[in-house]
Amino acid sequence: MTEAHPDSIPAVHPVLETRDLTIRFGGHVAVSQVSCAFQAGSLTAIVGPNGAGKTTYFNLISGQLRQSAGRVFLFGEDISGLPASKRALRGIGRAFQLTNLFPNLFVLENVRLAVQARARAGFDLFSVANRHRELIERAELLLDQVALLGQAYNRVSALSHGDQRKLEVALLMALEPEVFMFDEPTAGMSADDAPVILDLIHGIKARGDKTILLVEHKMNVVRALADRIVVLHNGQKVADGEPDAVMGLPVVQEAYLGVAPGSGQAAGS
Numbered sequence: 001m002t003e004a005h006p007d008s009i010p011a012v013h014p015v016l017e018t019r020d021l022t023i024r025f026g027g028h029v030a031v032s033q034v035s036c037a038f039q040a041g042s043l044t045a046i047v048g049p050n051g052a053g054k055t056t057y058f059n060l061i062s063g064q065l066r067q068s069a070g071r072v073f074l075f076g077e078d079i080s081g082l083p084a085s086k087r088a089l090r091g092i093g094r095a096f097q098l099t100n101l102f103p104n105l106f107v108l109e110n111v112r113l114a115v116q117a118r119a120r121a122g123f124d125l126f127s128v129a130n131r132h133r134e135l136i137e138r139a140e141l142l143l144d145q146v147a148l149l150g151q152a153y154n155r156v157s158a159l160s161h162g163d164q165r166k167l168e169v170a171l172l173m174a175l176e177p178e179v180f181m182f183d184e185p186t187a188g189m190s191a192d193d194a195p196v197i198l199d200l201i202h203g204i205k206a207r208g209d210k211t212i213l214l215v216e217h218k219m220n221v222v223r224a225l226a227d228r229i230v231v232l233h234n235g236q237k238v239a240d241g242e243p244d245a246v247m248g249l250p251v252v253q254e255a256y257l258g259v260a261p262g263s264g265q266a267a268g269s
């Protein structure tokens with residue numbers, strides 16, 4: 001795929017790339033030869049009907065599953081052989097990886113621990129008191145961003161489902177990954193909570209330096225956030241491009257998203 005540049009400028013690798021990524025479960029090919037490159041500042045929605053392979057594709061990228069064939073590259077480096085924990089350390093951030101919350105600790109403490117994990121190496125110059133204060137301030141800022149500051153001194157176990165999802169996003173942001181992977185981030189959230197998360201994702205994208213992948217069934221969310229849509233069906237990539245172009249494909253509207261042409265709304269969403 002990489003071509004020699006006539007001016008000998010070194011090739012710039014995509015942040016994330018999958019090449020012919022494939023996984024078989026017995027005789028079933030759940031993800032089949034999916035090749036995609038993802039650039040910094042982009043938000044790509046991965047869509048497709050139930051069972052299309054979206055979550056499995058995510059699992060292959062984040063390392064929860066090992067591919068049968070193909071490769072995953074991060075900044076041009078082959079990470080296909082790395083376990084999920086090492087991929088996370090290299091900058092692949094996925095919200096559910098962080099659900100090892102401490103349910104009996106305060107919400108603030110959970111975020112503070114994530115901030116501390118991210119900052120551990122950088123705080124040696126600070127006094128213990130300064131370090132603690134800075135960690136708390138950063139944790140409070142993140143809680144404020146997900147509208148959870150009022151819950152800072154509640155235990156995680158007492159949070160509603162929607163608030164736990166918001167906390168997952170705060171923890172993900174605390175780790176400052178290069179690649180943010182969101183799998184239906186507003187699923188099960190109230191109408192009040194969902195915009196908080198969508199605004200946050202929009203804010204991450206607006207920074208321009210992060211790469212965002214979003215599995216999402218709600219087409220209004222996809223339209224609001226994505227600058228690219230990849231459509232999976234039966235494990236294969238069947239469309240890939242700008243939202244208007246992809247959504248306009250009759251084959252996508254009728255067969256793969258289950259929407260009536262022109263409605264912009266997935267059936268059952």
Ligand SMILES: Nc1ncnc2c1ncn2[C@@H]1O[C@H](COP(=O)(O)OP(=O)(O)OP(=O)(O)O)[C@@H](O)[C@H]1O
Nearest residue numbers: 025028029030048049050051052053054055056057
């Ligand atoms: N561990 C597994 N063992 C066997 N089959 C699996 C496994 N994980 C996924 N599959 C199968 O792979 C296919 C893709 O599933 P996947 O969950 O990735 O789809 P999806 O597009 O995320 O669907 P949904 O929108 O319903 O979440 C399905 O047929 C599923 O049954």
